[in-house]
Amino acid sequence: MATKIKARKKGNATEILVLVQHPMETGSRKDKKTKKEIPAHFIQTLNFAINGKSVADVAMGIGVSKNPLVGIRVKNAKSGDKIEVSWKDNKGETGGAKTAVK
Amino acid sequence: MKRRTFLKGTVATSALAVAAGAGLLRSGQALAAEWPKAAFDAGDVAAASKAAFGSDGAASKDIKIKAPLQAENGAVVPVKVETSLADVKSIAILVAKNPKPLATKVDFSGDSVGFYSTRVKMGKTSDIIVYVNSGGKILKASATVKVTVGGCGG
Numbered sequence: 233m234a235t236k237i238k239a240r241k242k243g244n245a246t247e248i249l250v251l252v253q254h255p256m257e258t259g260s261r262k263d264k265k266t267k268k269e270i271p272a273h274f275i276q277t278l279n280f281a282i283n284g285k286s287v288a289d290v291a292m293g294i295g296v297s298k299n300p301l302v303g304i305r306v307k308n309a310k311s312g313d314k315i316e317v318s319w320k321d322n323k324g325e326t327g328g329a330k331t332a333v334k
Numbered sequence: 335m336k337r338r339t340f341l342k343g344t345v346a347t348s349a350l351a352v353a354a355g356a357g358l359l360r361s362g363q364a365l366a367a368e369w370p371k372a373a374f375d376a377g378d379v380a381a382a383s384k385a386a387f388g389s390d391g392a393a394s395k396d397i398k399i400k401a402p403l404q405a406e407n408g409a410v411v412p413v414k415v416e417t418s419l420a421d422v423k424s425i426a427i428l429v430a431k432n433p434k435p436l437a438t439k440v441d442f443s444g445d446s447v448g449f450y451s452t453r454v455k456m457g458k459t460s461d462i463i464v465y466v467n468s469g470g471k472i473l474k475a476s477a478t479v480k481v482t483v484g485g486c487g488g
Contacts, residue, residue, distance in 0.1 A: 245447045258455075260433075276369040287444045293374035295429055295437030295455050297410045303451035304440065 237329040239315055246309035246333055248280060250317050251301045258294040278319040280304055309333045374436050379428055382436040383465055386426055387472045391465055394419070394473035399464050401477050408456040408481040413464075417448035421469035425450045430476075431460035456481045 236251040252275060259272025278290040278300075288304050309315075311333055318328035376382035383390050400414035415425055425448070426439035437454040448466070456462075456479060463476045 245449070247449075249451075282444075285444065287446055288440055288442050290438060290440045291369055291374070292438045293434060293436055295432050295434060297453040297455050301412075301451075301453050302438075303414075303449070304442075305447040305449040306444070307447055 235329040245305040391472035391474040397475035399477040419468035422448035
């Protein structure tokens with residue numbers, strides 16, 4: 233599942249936006265054809281790190297929309313700083329992306 | 335330099351899956367990778383806020399919630415939280431009338447600003463309640479979003 237990351241300056245802060253392609257299934261939806269419940273499948277944790285140091289830990293439940301788009305802002309980010317995000321879902325699948333502050 | 339980038343690239347892709355499985359991923363993530371199940375499973379706002387913050391919080395005017403007044407599609411409701419409160423340790427977004435109100439919570443460490451944006455599902459018209467832990471103080475604010483088509487279930 234693809235993960236996209238973008239960092240842009242917002243005044244004194246840097247905004248980091250992450251988009252993960254993920255179904256975020258609640259576990260209470262039924263397949264229209266088979267009438268069977270679709271098992272829950274959603275991202276539980278997503279971490280933001282700058283230069284290897286964690287800055288934010290996001291926890292998500294089934295109430296977050298499909299293909300989560302998550303944004304945070306950090307101060308004191310310098311040009312060239314490495315930003316890394318990584319996520320893990322309830323099935324143990326993982327993903328992530330990297331970029332650098334421009 | 336080239337060798338370093340090359341090594342980094344290959345090690346990152348091949349070792350990531352193994353490392354993640356074994357829980358060896360960066361110390362930063364390992365610290366807080368615990369998913370607060372009780373808070374996410376809570377069936378109402380009071381229980382969720384208690385599980386997540388240990389408190390129901392006090393109303394604050396310094397938390398700004400940017401969400402649409404009316405959402406055509408409850409499956410994707412953008413919510414942006416901004417706060418001028420000092421020392422923001424965490425921000426949580428709850429949808430009061432969802433079966434499981436807690437949508438998401440973020441814990442900050444380091445140089446973060448009191449800002450969080452995401453998109454949530456809303457089953458029906460409801461208040462969005464935002465909790466902020468500001469230096470150990472639990473504060474909250476809410477905004478109502480009207481939903482014309484629900485976003486939970488098929």
